[in-house]
Amino acid sequence: MQRISARNARFQVWQSYLTNRNKRQRAGEFLVQGVRPISVAVDNGWPVRTVIHDAARPLSRWAQELYQRLPGVERVAMEPELLAELGEKDAEVVAVVEMPPDDLDRIEVGPDFLGVVFDRPTGPGNIGSIIRSADAFGADGVIVTGHAADVYDPKAVRATTGSLFALPAVRVPSHREVIEWVRRSAVPIVVVGTDEHGDVDVFDFDLTQPVLLLVGNETNGLSAAWKEAADALVRIPITGSASSLNAANAATAVLYEVARQRQPSSR
Template sequence: MPRTLRITTRNATFQQWQALLTNRAKRQRAGEFLVQGVRPISLAVQHGHQIRALLTAEGPGLSRWARELIETARAPRAVLSAELMRELGGKDEETPELLAAVGLPADDPARIPVRPDLLVVAFDRPTTPGNIGTLVRSADAFGADGVIVTGHAADPYDPRAVRASTGSLFALPVVRVPSHREVLDWAGALGVPVQVVGTDEGGPVDLAGHDLTGPTVLVVGNETHGLSAAWRAVCDQIVRIPMVGAASSLNAASAGTVALYEAARQRRG
């Protein structure tokens, strides 16, 4: 069995885990991120992600869920004081039973499985971690094959993104690339025609009026500025979501969710 550490002070090991919650650069250097919550941790193990360490709180015996997960993951384990676990768990009034340090997966679009009805979401320069997590959750719910985050963007492995995904971050590939070019190069090498469909309030075609049943990259723009000029130039079609009322636009993750639902609706039909 993997060895067990006992940590009761804010030593260097604890400080490294603490930094994973707040410092993107340190997540990258360490090649790992910290995962909070029963469902996200369970899905990380279920889907074969690299579990580098499991952190538990000292005190009463562990639940059946925690014991079985520790047995399944067979990762190094650390037992921390309740106070230290509360700091890492992000809830002052609650001590988490279990936390996991998980290895960062490769930012390689080849991780995305290619099916005849491929559906991939490209999120262009998102600035809010919660929006990334929400869109990943929607992509998982509506049968997308992966999410690609492009450009200078918030981090999908920020704790706020991980929580908002409710574990879906581990159920489908999420990849970061520098720009639209890497997405087009990957799609162009698949050997099948892939349409690139952007979403924008000023698009010339209603979302429901465009065929989304074939291989598709669905592009969702930045929360403030929408699609970049580069993405607009390469889209085969830009679609709009019809709206009424006083709202001038939808939240980026909400717009992406609506578009994903429409793609799923058409594909069921």
């Protein structure tokens, strides 16, 4: 077991993952903190390359069980002040987890398919929140398109509270790859965009069919290309002085409506 008590080269590499997307991508790994996210990652078979724990205190029962579940994993004991720079204050464990490939075929398409596209998001926290909501309401996967914040940004990973590891989240360069994937699907998929100027209220649209839900950029909404590609544009009726909803809140509202419509009592 390696022990790290200074800001050596290895520590600096891990520290760079907190802010440098390119370094995370080149290494093919990212940092995960927290009991639930790490546990969900292990439960779902995500490859854990390294487990870093606090060298100054005995391992908790959970940490001992984690090492038992990962018998071949690299173990690193780190001084607590250094570990706090990689995770939250008083963090016991930080895991270095391998990124999966950005392959749309990781997302399974069946007769009850529900997928979510987040188009060019700027806020990693919003990405994480949408992944969490997608998981909560039974989606099969999340796709992030275009020039966007990173799914593996620490703020995004934290905001998912572990849901990142429970359903596929795939990054693609543009809408084109997604449209091609939809076209070659054996299951017909209805592409439904969310837009404040949509043609129909979300409650009046049939969301029981296989659906790919489109959520636009926080500031500018859906791109013109996505609006053109959509089979329908739905709106969320709102009242009061608010002119619109936050992207993550809007996505959650529509995902709830999908889940409501798909309940047997609603059919």
